[in-house]
Amino acid sequence: MSVTLYSSYWRSFGAVVFTSSQNWTVPPGVFKIKVIAVGGGGGGGGGYSSTYVGGGGGAANVVYGEIAVVPGMVIPIIVGAGGTGGTGGATPTNGGGGGSSQVNPPSGLYTDPSAYVLAASGGGGGGAASSTANGAAGGVNPLPGQMFGIQGLPLLLSFYGSAGNAGSGQIGGRAPVLAPGYASTSSVVYGYPGNGGSGQSQYYSFGEGGNGGNVNSNGDNGMNGVVIIWWGD
Numbered sequence: 001m002s003v004t005l006y007s008s009y010w011r012s013f014g015a016v017v018f019t020s021s022q023n024w025t026v027p028p029g030v031f032k033i034k035v036i037a038v039g040g041g042g043g044g045g046g047g048y049s050s051t052y053v054g055g056g057g058g059a060a061n062v063v064y065g066e067i068a069v070v071p072g073m074v075i076p077i078i079v080g081a082g083g084t085g086g087t088g089g090a091t092p093t094n095g096g097g098g099g100s101s102q103v104n105p106p107s108g109l110y111t112d113p114s115a116y117v118l119a120a121s122g123g124g125g126g127g128a129a130s131s132t133a134n135g136a137a138g139g140v141n142p143l144p145g146q147m148f149g150i151q152g153l154p155l156l157l158s159f160y161g162s163a164g165n166a167g168s169g170q171i172g173g174r175a176p177v178l179a180p181g182y183a184s185t186s187s188v189v190y191g192y193p194g195n196g197g198s199g200q201s202q203y204y205s206f207g208e209g210g211n212g213g214n215v216n217s218n219g220d221n222g223m224n225g226v227v228i229i230w231w232g233d
Contacts, residue, residue, distance in 0.1 A: 040098030044219025056167025058138025098122025
């Protein structure tokens with residue numbers, strides 16, 4: 001899904017928000033875009049059948065970049081899915097890791113399927129509950145480092161990124177706001193925690209890690225990522 005907003009200047013300024021993966025065509029008159037991408041949050045770990053809770057999933061990276069484009073280019077946009085919460089019970093499981101949100105090379109100009117222009121890594125999954133620990137918190141992911149050019153001309157003109165916050169005990173990590181270690185308390189998209197999680201985080205936002213499962217309960221899924229593109233400012 002995407003939502004596009006245009007000003008009265010006939011596409012000289014505009015923005016589009018991607019909440020699902022799709023191809024995007026660069027509008028007429030646009031030669032540079034700005035991008036914020038947030039990966040999918042890690043799922044919370046499952047709770048044990050008695051006493052122990054699961055660990056909270058880690059939050060995704062947040063990255064910003066400016067990319068050189070040409071009108072009519074078709075650019076694949078990938079939106080990372082949140083990791084699946086772990087299963088609770090006598091043999092609880094870890095939460096799944098979140099997916100990467102990416103702006104991939106323009107269609108037909110680069111053949112490496114693993115290449116990307118800009119990417120935000122997903123958060124790590126929370127650990128399953130055990131008798132020795134209440135589940136390991138989701139890990140903080142490294143920043144993406146692949147910045148490349150085509151025929152000697154760089155696509156990525158500038159870049160900045162922040163690592164996601166790890167889960168804290170049973171609570172999923174929050175996605176940063178382009179500042180290392182920043183634990184965001186605001187949410188862009190609201191959604192209530194599932195029945196399995198601790199419920200101590202009232203709202204979730206893009207890229208947030210899922211809470212770990214309560215005793216004998218599944219962990220919450222991580223929140224999906226997002227890619228936001230704008231131009232003309």
